[in-house]
Amino acid sequence: MVQVETFIAAVRSEAAKIDEYMRADLARLEPATDKLLLEVLDYGLFNGGKRIRPLLVVFSSRLCGNGDDDVYRLGSAFEYLHAATLFHDDIIDNSETRRGKKSVHTQFGTVAAILAGDFLHALAMSTVGRFAGSKGLEIFCNATTGMVDGEFMQLRNATKHNLSEPEYYDAIMMKTGLLIAAACEIGAIYGGGTSEQVKALRDYGVNLGCAFQIIDDLLDYLGDPNKTGKAVGNDLIEGKVTLPLILALNGAAEKDRERLLTILATREERAVGVQEVSAIIEGVGGFTAARKKAVAAVANAITVLQVFSEPANHYERNVLEGLARYVLTRDK
Amino acid sequence: MVQVETFIAAVRSEAAKIDEYMRADLARLEPATDKLLLEVLDYGLFNGGKRIRPLLVVFSSRLCGNGDDDVYRLGSAFEYLHAATLFHDDIIDNSETRRGKKSVHTQFGTVAAILAGDFLHALAMSTVGRFAGSKGLEIFCNATTGMVDGEFMQLRNATKHNLSEPEYYDAIMMKTGLLIAAACEIGAIYGGGTSEQVKALRDYGVNLGCAFQIIDDLLDYLGDPNKTGKAVGNDLIEGKVTLPLILALNGAAEKDRERLLTILATREERAVGVQEVSAIIEGVGGFTAARKKAVAAVANAITVLQVFSEPANHYERNVLEGLARYVLTRDK
Numbered sequence: 001m002v003q004v005e006t007f008i009a010a011v012r013s014e015a016a017k018i019d020e021y022m023r024a025d026l027a028r029l030e031p032a033t034d035k036l037l038l039e040v041l042d043y044g045l046f047n048g049g050k051r052i053r054p055l056l057v058v059f060s061s062r063l064c065g066n067g068d069d070d071v072y073r074l075g076s077a078f079e080y081l082h083a084a085t086l087f088h089d090d091i092i093d094n095s096e097t098r099r100g101k102k103s104v105h106t107q108f109g110t111v112a113a114i115l116a117g118d119f120l121h122a123l124a125m126s127t128v129g130r131f132a133g134s135k136g137l138e139i140f141c142n143a144t145t146g147m148v149d150g151e152f153m154q155l156r157n158a159t160k161h162n163l164s165e166p167e168y169y170d171a172i173m174m175k176t177g178l179l180i181a182a183a184c185e186i187g188a189i190y191g192g193g194t195s196e197q198v199k200a201l202r203d204y205g206v207n208l209g210c211a212f213q214i215i216d217d218l219l220d221y222l223g224d225p226n227k228t229g230k231a232v233g234n235d236l237i238e239g240k241v242t243l244p245l246i247l248a249l250n251g252a253a254e255k256d257r258e259r260l261l262t263i264l265a266t267r268e269e270r271a272v273g274v275q276e277v278s279a280i281i282e283g284v285g286g287f288t289a290a291r292k293k294a295v296a297a298v299a300n301a302i303t304v305l306q307v308f309s310e311p312a313n314h315y316e317r318n319v320l321e322g323l324a325r326y327v328l329t330r331d332k
Numbered sequence: 333m334v335q336v337e338t339f340i341a342a343v344r345s346e347a348a349k350i351d352e353y354m355r356a357d358l359a360r361l362e363p364a365t366d367k368l369l370l371e372v373l374d375y376g377l378f379n380g381g382k383r384i385r386p387l388l389v390v391f392s393s394r395l396c397g398n399g400d401d402d403v404y405r406l407g408s409a410f411e412y413l414h415a416a417t418l419f420h421d422d423i424i425d426n427s428e429t430r431r432g433k434k435s436v437h438t439q440f441g442t443v444a445a446i447l448a449g450d451f452l453h454a455l456a457m458s459t460v461g462r463f464a465g466s467k468g469l470e471i472f473c474n475a476t477t478g479m480v481d482g483e484f485m486q487l488r489n490a491t492k493h494n495l496s497e498p499e500y501y502d503a504i505m506m507k508t509g510l511l512i513a514a515a516c517e518i519g520a521i522y523g524g525g526t527s528e529q530v531k532a533l534r535d536y537g538v539n540l541g542c543a544f545q546i547i548d549d550l551l552d553y554l555g556d557p558n559k560t561g562k563a564v565g566n567d568l569i570e571g572k573v574t575l576p577l578i579l580a581l582n583g584a585a586e587k588d589r590e591r592l593l594t595i596l597a598t599r600e601e602r603a604v605g606v607q608e609v610s611a612i613i614e615g616v617g618g619f620t621a622a623r624k625k626a627v628a629a630v631a632n633a634i635t636v637l638q639v640f641s642e643p644a645n646h647y648e649r650n651v652l653e654g655l656a657r658y659v660l661t662r663d664k
């Protein structure tokens with residue numbers, strides 16, 4: 001078993017490779033592309049992202065047997081789409097900061113953020129089409145349309161404070177899981193995996209995405225703002241009901257439950273009620289229970305990788321297992 | 333030579349076919365897609381658009397010899413991308429109406445308009461990837477990134493009132509020409525055209541796009557708001573310098589030129605100066621000169637089609653010629 005620290009060192013050089021290919025893409029675009037657009041792309045793409053999605057493409061492909069260098073290009077497409085999503089999401093969510101820096105629309109304006117997102121969208125799609133063919137493109141586009149669909153669901157659910165646990169899992173699958181699963185699946189297809197291997201990596205991605213988003217939602221309550229770059233309780237204030245709160249609502253005594261629903265009902269109450277909500281969730285074990293669900297999802301992710309039993313696959317499988325465990329340790 | 337009226341009747345049934353395929357796409361998406369999203373798509377896609385881009389795909393393909401029905405699906409992708417562009421552009425340009433109806437962001441809000449645009453983007457890309465392969469997708473994505481690049485150029489040129497005629501042509505190529513040329517080129521590739529035929533159809537599209545945008549820019553000054561669905565002088569008020577004004581600035585006496593530049597300098601002056609600017613442009617023959625450029629572009633478009641000299645191609649070539657002439661007659 002690779003320790004998390006060892007795993008991080010192992011993937012750091014691969015993440016640097018992804019950055020190198022992304023920088024080469026921008027350099028190639030430079031002569032024919034507007035300078036302001038290039039500045040927005042540079043700002044939005046190189047901001048300390050961990051390159052999780054490209055790394056999943058790279059290691060899924062290698063696990064299935066293809067270690068050529070074009071996989072970095074294919075992987076970059078996932079970072080481009082992810083960044084495009086963040087540019088647009090930060091407008092939609094009125095998020096002024098991202099990883100401790102001004103978000104793209106705060107720094108460059110809404111118009112530039114919409115357009116730069118559209119640009120990255122197209123760049124991502126053409127890259128996937130080029131390296132993963134029409135099958136890969138279909139999976140990639142389905143993940144994209146699924147993410148949008150999820151955002152619409154969230155728009156409608158913004159006033160729905162009795163979100164069920166299954167509804168939450170559906171929502172986070174659309175928000176995060178689809179693209180992470182697509183990275184694993186497309187990487188596996190690119191790597192020449194058998195249909196069993198492709199399915200296993202997709203399932204790994206679904207579970208990983210689930211764990212990833214649960215931890216993200218936990219960090220919204222419990223994270224250190226200096227590390228996450230976001231204010232505590234931002235989701236709650238925006239009216240987003242996430243797993244810790246759902247589990248607390250399900251487990252709380254009637255009095256606490258009513259108090260939670262009262263706070264949830266108005267933005268004013270939510271804005272001043274973050275600490276109180278957090279205390280109630282903690283009191284009924286909502287954070288611990290949510291974390292357990294993330295731990296279980298990571299365990300599932302690791303289990304499905306057992307189809308890769310060849311000793312030759314050992315290293316890549318260990319890295320993907322390490323990546324899944326890493327999700328549980330992240331604090332930003 | 334097909335008269336414009338005859339041509340319109342001939343393509344009307346084909347445009348209806350495009351609508352039929354688009355409606356089938358929405359019906360196919362319906363079970364798994366958010367209801368609000370579907371409502372936005374329906375509203376934004378079926379609003380009296382003339383389906384010029386899909387028609388270009390269909391007739392370019394047929395002119396090169398392929399008349400199968402999947403070409404309607406490929407054609408729809410161009411309407412999806414076009415609509416996505418309009419959703420986002422109307423936010424960017426603060427356009428409250430589109431073809432006499434509320435624009436998507438005015439009707440459903442900015443968030444829905446951004447997201448629905450992203451959805452159509454992905455739908456367009458996957459459709460092109462599916463039916464036109466990675467070569468077609470590359471052309472399509474280059475048109476998309478080129479459009480964004482053009483918007484950035486426009487952002488930077490917003491304060492530049494001495495735009496040259498070549499700069500104007502570059503700008504309208506990016507704004508309109510690239511996608512229209514891509515429709516013709518991808519249609520030709522789908523149709524199995526020779527490289528000479530593909531190039532001819534692309535050149536046809538470049539010229540058609542140029543004429544189309546010049547007429548659009550003329551309509552901004554001269555159109556009937558009841559038909560165009562837009563207020564007269566909207567471009568001018570927004571500070572957009574288009575061909576009639578450029579030609580007027582080049583041809584006007586010093587006094588008129590200075591007056592034009594004074595009005596252009598501030599939004600307040602522009603908002604009250606539309607009639608005066610129009611009168612000066614008219615006085616120095618700017619509208620007539622701009623129209624002549626559109627007529628010349630249409631003549632070029634028709635000339636490049638001469639490579640299709642087989643009698644078997646006669647009908648499709650006539651339709652494309654008719655479409656080019658139609659651009660000069662449109663009043664909305």
